[in-house]
Amino acid sequence: MSAIRLLVLGAVRQHGRAHGYQVRNDLEYWGAHEWSNAKPGSIYHALKQMAKQGLLHAHEIAPSTAGGPPRTEYEITDLGVEEYLGMVREALTSYDQKMDIKSAAIGFMVDLPRAEAVALLNERIRRIEEWRGAVTEHYVPEDGPEQLGHIGEIMNLWIHTADAEADWTRALIGRIEGGAYTFSGEGEPFVGVLTDEQENPYATGEPHPEDAR
Numbered sequence: 429m430s431a432i433r434l435l436v437l438g439a440v441r442q443h444g445r446a447h448g449y450q451v452r453n454d455l456e457y458w459g460a461h462e463w464s465n466a467k468p469g470s471i472y473h474a475l476k477q478m479a480k481q482g483l484l485h486a487h488e489i490a491p492s493t494a495g496g497p498p499r500t501e502y503e504i505t506d507l508g509v510e511e512y513l514g515m516v517r518e519a520l521t522s523y524d525q526k527m528d529i530k531s532a533a534i535g536f537m538v539d540l541p542r543a544e545a546v547a548l549l550n551e552r553i554r555r556i557e558e559w560r561g562a563v564t565e566h567y568v569p570e571d572g573p574e575q576l577g578h579i580g581e582i583m584n585l586w587i588h589t590a591d592a593e594a595d596w597t598r599a600l601i602g603r604i605e606g607g608a609y610t611f612s613g614e615g616e617p618f619v620g621v622l623t624d625e626q627e628n629p630y631a632t633g634e635p636h637p638e639d640a641r
């Protein structure tokens with residue numbers, strides 16, 4: 429799974445229609461350039477590729493009065509929505525993934541019904557515990573990492589990371605079941621995108637040739 433595909437599809441869906449610079453601006457606002465591969469070139473490439481694949485529809489807008497090139501606005505298609513929600517579901521349940529995909533899925537989990545999100549996160553805990561059991565077939569945490577020399581520290585790190593994530597996920601489930609956040613079908617969602625008039629305090633300011641398109 430590609431984090432950049434999930435992030436770009438989610439950003440376009442939140443806007444309804446968005447041009448490339450809006451998508452880039454939103455992802456920088458979310459800090460995605462710090463914890464994922466959401467760099468300008470990757471974002472613009474993903475937009476064009478997913479338009480070719482039918483996940484996004486590209487609308488060509490009239491050139492600016494200043495004589496600039498036509499700006500392209502993107503809109504997610506029905507196929508794109510299906511792909512997007514499938515990626516969110518997979519990322520919420522899978523444990524063998526990097527932080528970028530997991531972080532993106534948490535950011536978009538409210539696009540699912542509350543009960544489904546809880547069920548997916550419970551499945552995530554089950555898979556974490558299953559993965560932990562596979563590791564402890566070869567490594568006994570209670571005996572300490574020294575039993576395998578310094579290489580044991582790797583498995584020690586894995587076990588501690590899995591345990592911490594399982595605890596965090598249980599706490600997240602508790603907050604969701606307690607009524608936190610607005611999920612799909614429950615009313616006006618949290619708005620986490622910027623308008624054209626809003627200044628992005630987290631923008632990198634790094635220019636890219638595609639910014640005007």
